[in-house]
Amino acid sequence: MRIHVLAFDGLFDTGLATVLDTLSTANELAAAGGEPRATPFEVTVIGLRRSVRTGQGLAVPVTPVGRGAPPDAVVIPALGAKQPGPLRNRLARPDILEAGALLREWSGRGTLACAACTGTFVLAGSALLEGKAATTTWWLAPLFRELYPRVALDESRMLVNSAHCVTAGAALAHLDLALWLVRRASPALAALTARYLVVDPRPSQAAFVIPDHLAHADPLVERFEHWARQRxxxxxxxxxxxxxxxxxxxxxxxxxxxxxxKTPLSYFQELRVERAVHLLQTSRYSVEQIAAQVGYADGVTLRSLLRRKLGRGVRELRANAAGTAG
Structure with missing residues (x-):
């Protein structure tokens, strides 16, 4: 499988390194006999400019974009910008705009387009995500919706595969994306690679989202968030x-x-979940007591909601908190 990783000046160092290290680990394990039937990944870091430096100033050797056959897949790692203002500026750069045209051309010739974290903004800017489902960095979801209203965004998801485009969530979701590519070639090799990298499946970003951080993107939404917490x-x-x-x-x-x-009611429920998780991890209240504090009739309802929203049960949430404290 031929994979091109598209590198830009100021990219997020960890994102690029995670993709490259995961795919090279999979190749090494396959070559060592862990999954001999798996096809090796031919990975090339390409650039639209002759030289690329990461956000931390490290030089990245890149192969200039050629006019040969397109790759089987292209991966767009995160840009180094982590806040809306700097990200808007990055997206307006000439090389980012050129990347959109390149992605459209390759997609038209069968290339699978993949992006993680703020790299999803580059993919969305190419118009390839219009009318499709996607995810992105959870705290930049309001900006994503503003810029790309025709994309069906669900920032609670860690990874979304939608009609020849794959998007992954925040920074370390680069790992989830790289493992998805490995799994596409060989589920057994992906499972083995994940074990070597000590990675658990993470189907959702919901457990990491900070709702009031998102609310601060808009004064009216912020007022609603304040009212909801009181009620x-x-x-x-x-x-x-x-x-x-x-x-x-x-x-x-x-x-x-x-x-x-979200609807006002769904966001209200999200705040309830956040509060319930906080109480589970920082207090000795019973599940029934916590349910009453966040407005649910009984503990059974709360347990079911936590499992559905976060993919975790009460015991797991409390065990994780204890492990972190230890």
Whole structure:
């Protein structure tokens, strides 16, 4: 499988290194007999400019983009920008715009387009994600929705495969993306590579999302978030929420969807989950007591919700907190 990794000036060092190290580890394990039937990955780091330096200033040897046969897959690692302002500036650079044209050309010739973290913005900017499902760095989801409203974004997911485009979540999701490429060639080799790298499956970013961080992207959404935290145990009322935030129900719903891709009720429930997890990990309250504090009728409902939203149960959440504290 021929894979090109597209490198830009100022890219995120860890993203590039993670993709390259994961694929080279898979090649070594296959060659050592771990999965002899797996086809080796032919990985080339390419650039639209003759020289590339990472965000930490390291020089990256790159092969100039040629006019030969397109690769089987292209991987776009994260840009080094971590906040909306700097990221907007990066996306306006000539080399990023040129990358969009290259990605469209290759995609038209059968290349699988893959991106992780802020690299998903480059892929979305090529228009290849329009009308498709995708994920991205969770804390930049409001900006992604603003720039690419025709993409069906779900930032809670770690990885999304949608019609010849694959997107992965925040920084270390580069690992999930690289393992997905290995799994595509050989599930057995991917499982072996994950064991060597000591990686557990991570289907969701939801456990890492900080809801109020997202809310601060918009003053109205921030007011709603403040109101919701005060009302958590008493239940949800859209009418009350609109009145408290000084707007209409329709405007509130529209802003929540534009910024967060959620309804007011679903965001309210997300805040409940965040609060419940915090109490599970920092207090000795029973599940029943915590359920009452966040507005659920009983512990069974809360347990079911945590499992569905986070993919983890109460014991796992409390065990993880204990392990971190230790």
């Amino acid at each position: 958590m145990a008493r239940g949800f009322s859209l009418t009350d929420a609109a009145r408290a935030t000084g707007t209409s129900e329709r405007t509130l719903a529209r802003r929540l969807h534009a910024v967060l891709g």
